[in-house]
Amino acid sequence: MINQLNYSEIPSGLELKHKLVGHNGLISKVEWSPDGKMLASPSFDGTIKLWDLNRGECFQTLKGHFTRVRSVAWSPDGKMIASGSDDKTIRLWRVENGNPEEIISMGTGIGLSMSWSIDGNTIACGGRRDDWSILLYNLEEKQQQKLEGHSGEVNSLEWSPDGSLLASASHDTTIIIWEKKTSKIKTVLKGHSSDIYSVTWSPNGQMLASGSYDNTIKIWSVATGQMLFIIEGHTGAVNCVQFSCDGKLLASKSSDGTVRLWSCDIWEQLAVIDEPTFKSLPFGLAFHPSEQILASLGDADISIRIWHIDKNLLLQTKKSDLSSQYTNAKVVLVGDTGVGKSGLSLVLTGKPFEATESTHGRHVDIFDRQEVDLGEDCKEIREILLWDLAGQPGYRLVHQLHLSELAIVLIIFDARSETDPFAGVYYWNRALCQAQKIPGNSEKPFKKILVSARADRGGVSVSPDRIKSLVKELGFNAYFRTSAKEGWKVEELQEAICDSINWDILPKVKSTEVFEKIKRFLISEKKERRLLTKVDDLYSTFLMSENNSFNSKELYDEFETCIGLVESRDLIRRLSFGNLILLQPELLDAYASAIINAAKEEPQGFGHIVEEDVRAIRFRMPKEERIKDKEQEKLLLIATVEELFSREIALRADTDDGSILVFPSQFTREWPEAPDPEGKAVIFEFEGAVLNVYTTLVVRLSRSGFFECKEMWKNTVIFTAKVGGECGIWLRHIEEGKAELTLFFKPEASEETRFQFEEYIYTHLQRQTLSQTVLRRRIFVCDKCNTPVSELLVRRRRERMYQWITCGVCDSRVWLFDREERLKAIKLESSFIPEMDKAADTKRNEERATTIIQGKIETQDFDVFLAHNNRDKSQIEIIGNFLKQRGLNPWLDTEQIPPGRWFQDVIQQAIPHVKSAAIFISSNGLGKWEEVELRAFTRRCIEAKIPLIPVLLPGVKGIPENLHFLKQLNAVYFKKIDDPQALNDLQWGITGKIP
Structure with missing residues (x-):
């Protein structure tokens, strides 16, 4: 059926021609x-x-x-x-x-x-x-x-206009471009900070547009893989993006309830169409293949609307305030402790020199800010941020988390060091290259400047010839010999930094005037050294600072969105509990490193620390690094532990003394079998950030479900395989940033176990180390007498196409199968790696969830009120525990009402503060007080628009007829009490995001 419609609120240049109705479900x-x-x-x-x-x-x-x-x-x-x-x-x-x-x-x-x-x-x-x-x-x-190639569900696919390439967008935050002819990966595009829902080609095939859960649209160059523009304006997930047939318009659909049209010349917003949407559906938008017609959804995604676009009128209408353009360049100072970074950082940012202690954590400051006139009433703000990272060895596990999106890196060293002055230079050079390979980081080229600090100090300096040789060897773009104290070459270095930034290859941020105001406010609050604050308090301060009496849901949504945008630059951090914003996220580095160092100092060398000792701050940390507010410090420590799990630096293990945090990189007890373990079978040589590679490998293997950690030693871990047998890894450092990983197996380990263990490790090394540095050397051993076969003999036999060699001791055949032959021999599918990855991700999320719940309990942060009949209490408690495993904190009367209190009073106080409510319906019907709770939450659902979720327990087929309001809402159906689909639906209802 087609209805002819006209609406007065339709933007100029758009005409709603038709409305298509007929489906009985969401489109x-x-x-x-x-x-x-x-x-x-x-x-x-x-x-x-x-x-x-x-x-x-x-x-x-x-x-x-x-x-x-x-x-x-x-x-x-x-x-x-x-x-x-x-x-x-x-x-x-x-x-x-x-x-x-x-x-x-x-x-x-x-x-x-x-x-x-x-x-x-x-x-x-x-x-x-x-x-x-x-x-x-x-x-x-x-x-x-x-x-x-993806490590998450694939949400969007589209062939290029010429059919030679396929673009895919995924939950793993990446876009992959595949070659049709070879079925191989051509390019991986990284830059979004959350799930990517949609990807589309421009009609000429030169650009891609992508929409993401991070509320942004990104425009990419297909030829270079470069991110060209970041378009801000939506306050919800961007579910779909589409180019018009001539490539002059881009349409975007968002869960914020709007469809927006953008000009593709300067990426300005031209029109906004109100379109309430069912938030999970990404694809309800399509441009006509040859005309200026757009199809979108209406009536919350159950009808289709056909729009005719007058492109000329649309382009002639008054432009929105999206003429603001911003570009940010990240300059990082790195170097070992005590080389003079902190003093140099001060004078580079225009502050007077003063003697400083070694930098702990990281410090971010504005190096330069310029406004450039681009013509046609468009200006670009260009800002350079200077990041000063800690150099102490204890920070090496955490500093790499901030080595992304780099424009320039200054590697600082002390040319008059009495030890090896270049040791740190080699380490940081490898670390920088490796950081670009971490999933989610871009691999854009950056410039490197070598800086000798403290040139005013006495002592024997490194010769100019050695420095010149180092600059050439490591590919530095320039070298400066400086003194922050005397001001030597500081101005020249400042000029070199400004001149070295290639602004053309940095992504341009197109934003609204309101967005820019909010982001500037957040940065100014950070500069004021404010620490931890609630979002609502920060929002109130913003309203007062702008003398703005206009307070609306739309403005609040824009404020929330801008928090995420500034957080994506790693300048602030939204905690997972308490609706809190950490304005100084660098403190997480300081606490994390202190905890890691404390684990290393464990007397018996077991590399762990009791979790309760962390929360009670029973570990050594310099007084000047700690924050003074004890309550805020308690919350900061919970956030730090969550960060350790999230970054896969630590594992949680349960013991008789409570849970402990285990750090595989911090074990100090020596393994007696090193350096020649029995049963060694493969040696991998690689380059990169060795500690990070090793630590994340051990953590992910331990969480994989295929292998369980049995013992840990210094640089050694022994695992028990799920299908039987033991296998292990031993790490040997060759030099700074270079190592060998030896794999060894007990005789009872099956071929399947050996293959799965080796292949997962190889895949991990390929992902996490420097490109083309992973070398695999297989060690062949006679099964009968354990006599090893030399590498030379193996190579000569395989050159002659032999698959076996005779043992020189017992005359037995030793098979010389490598990966492909072994895969065929044991008839094993290679899909076990994604299965292991999924299990590792799930376990990581469970460990994070336990910590998040601790934070929510401390801050009285409740995600959902569980309204129920007391006769169903046991079932509700089970569901409540399942929710906690997902990081959701339910309000349940048995946990929240202290003895001696009137439960009606406590419940009445709780209702205004929970974020959602679940009304459980069983064969027992609604409880007496549940009916009262339902009335209260129905009112909140209407007035505050909180989710109200009907939940049908096992045995109930539908919502009773007398509950008319609930019948208008989508319900969750539990077929059994541990029904995973029902739990997913309930989580979706509570959070608004599909698990």
């Missing part, structure tokens, strides 16, 4: 046919509707999927449609008669995204799959192929 996507005459819409009602706009009606309803249909794609000739569904199938349909042509199994996968290749031969499908792969289905050969 998950809209997709134009190649000729633009038809529109396809898959829906949660299990159907796909085909709309003929010339005839003004739905002419075909495709039925066959058993459940929600998530995605569709048209064949290039428009005669076929492919669809993906929660029923784990892809179905091909004939458009002319609606008949199903073929059903393709996705195994365990759900098709969230789909794209049909330009040549018509291949359908690409991505979504939730056990191994996070993209499925390619060849229509001619009827064969499936997997593209593996």
Whole structure:
């Protein structure tokens, strides 16, 4: 059905022509046919509707999927449609008669995204799959192929206009560009700080646009992989982005309830369309393939709206305030402790020199700020931030977390050092290169400047020839010999920093005037050395600072969004509990390093510290580094422990004395079998940040579900395999930033165990070390007499195509299988690596959740009120514990009402402060007080718009007829008390984000 509609509030340049109604469920996507005459819409009602706009009606309803249909794609000739569904199938349909042509199994996968290749031969499908792969289905050969590279569900897929490339966007915060011809990765784009929901090509194939849960749109150069623009303005997740047919407009759809149109010349906002949306659906937006027509969703995603766009009128309308453009350059000072970094940092930022102690943690200051006129009433603010990072060895596990998005790095050394003055230079050079490989960091080139500090001090200096040789060897762009105390070469170094920044390759941030005001306010609050504050208090201060009496939900949402934008630059930190903002996140480094050092000082060399000792601050930390407010320090320590788990630096282990934090890198007890362990089979040599690589490997293996940590020693860990047998790793440092990792196995370890252990370690090293530095040397040993075979003999035999060699001692055959041959021999699928990654991520999140709950208890931060009948108490307590495992803090009367208190009074005080409410319905009906709670929360649902979630316990089929208001809300259905899908739905209802 098509209704003719006209609305007075429609932006100038847009005309709402049609409204398409007919689905009985949420619409998950809209997709134009190649000729633009038809529109396809898959829906949660299990159907796909085909709309003929010339005839003004739905002419075909495709039925066959058993459940929600998530995605569709048209064949290039428009005669076929492919669809993906929660029923784990892809179905091909004939458009002319609606008949199903073929059903393709996705195994365990759900098709969230789909794209049909330009040549018509291949359908690409991505979504939730056990191994996070993209499925390619060849229509001619009827064969499936997997593209593996993502480490999260694939939310969006699109072939390039010429059909040679495929772009995929993922929950893992990356975009991968794949070559169709080779099925290999061409480029990985990194820059978003959260899930990417949508990716789309410009019509000329030169740019990509992406939308993310981080509330931003990013524009990328396909040729260089460079991020060109960051577009700010939405206050919710950007669920979908689409270019117009001529590439002059970009449309974006967001969970903030708007669709926005942007000009693609200077990326200004041209129009905002109100469009309330069901937050989980990313794809309800599509430009016509040849005309200025846009299809979007209406009525909270159950109808389709067709907009005609007058592009000229739209471009001629008064521009929004999005003429603000900002570019930031990050300059980092690194070097070993005591080389003069802190003094140099002071004078570089225009402060007078003073003698300082060694830098602890990190310090961030504005080095320079300029306003550049770009013409056409557009100005660009260019800001250089100077980061001074700690040089003490205890910080080496944490400093790499801040070596991303670099423009210039100054490596400082003391040329008059009595020890090796260049040792730290080599370490930091490798660390910088390695940091660019950490997942989520970009790999843009940065410039390096070598700086000799304290040149005024006496002593024998390194010769100019040695320095010149070092500059050439490590590829430094310049060298300066300075003295902060005397001011030698400081001005020249300042000029060199300014002149060395290539502003053209740095991403431009397009933002609103309000966004810029809020971000400047947050930075100014940080400069005032404020520490920990609630978001609402910070917001009130902002309103007063701007003399702004205008206070609205929209402004508050913009304030919340800007907190995330400033946090993405690592300048502030939103804690996971208490609605708190840490304005000095560098303090986390100081506390983390003190905890790590305390673990290393454990008397028996076990590299751990009791968690309660951390929370009670029973560890050594310089007084001047601690904050004075004890309550704030308590919260800061909880946040620090969460950071240690999140960054995979520590493990939590339960003991008779309580939980302990274990740091694999801090064990000091020597392993007696080093350096020649029995059963050694493989040696990996690699370069990079050795401690970080080793620590995260041990943590992830311990959390993988395939291997359990049995013993730890200095640079050694022994694991027990889930399927039986023991295996271990031993780390040997070769030199600064270079090491060997030896893998050894007990005889009972099966070939499957050996293969899985080795391959996971190899994959980890490939991800985390410097490119092309991982070398694998296999050690072949006779199974009968344990006699090793020399590397020379192995190489000579394999050159002659032999797969075995005779043992020189017992005449037994020693098989010389390497990876590919072993994989075939044991008939093992390679998909165990994503399974191990998932298990490691899950365990990490559980450890974080335990810590987050501690913070929420301390701050009385409750996510959901569990309203229930007392007869159902045992079931509700079980569900409450499941929520805690997910980092959600439920308000439950048995935990929150002290003895001797009137429970009605306590509940009445709690209701205004919880963020959501779950009303549990069982066969016992509502409890007496639950009815009162329901009335109170119904009022809050309407007035404060908090989520009110009906939850049906096992045995209940529907909401009772007398609960009319609840029947208007989506309910959660528990088939059994530990139903994982119901728990996911409940978490989704509480947080607004799909788990």
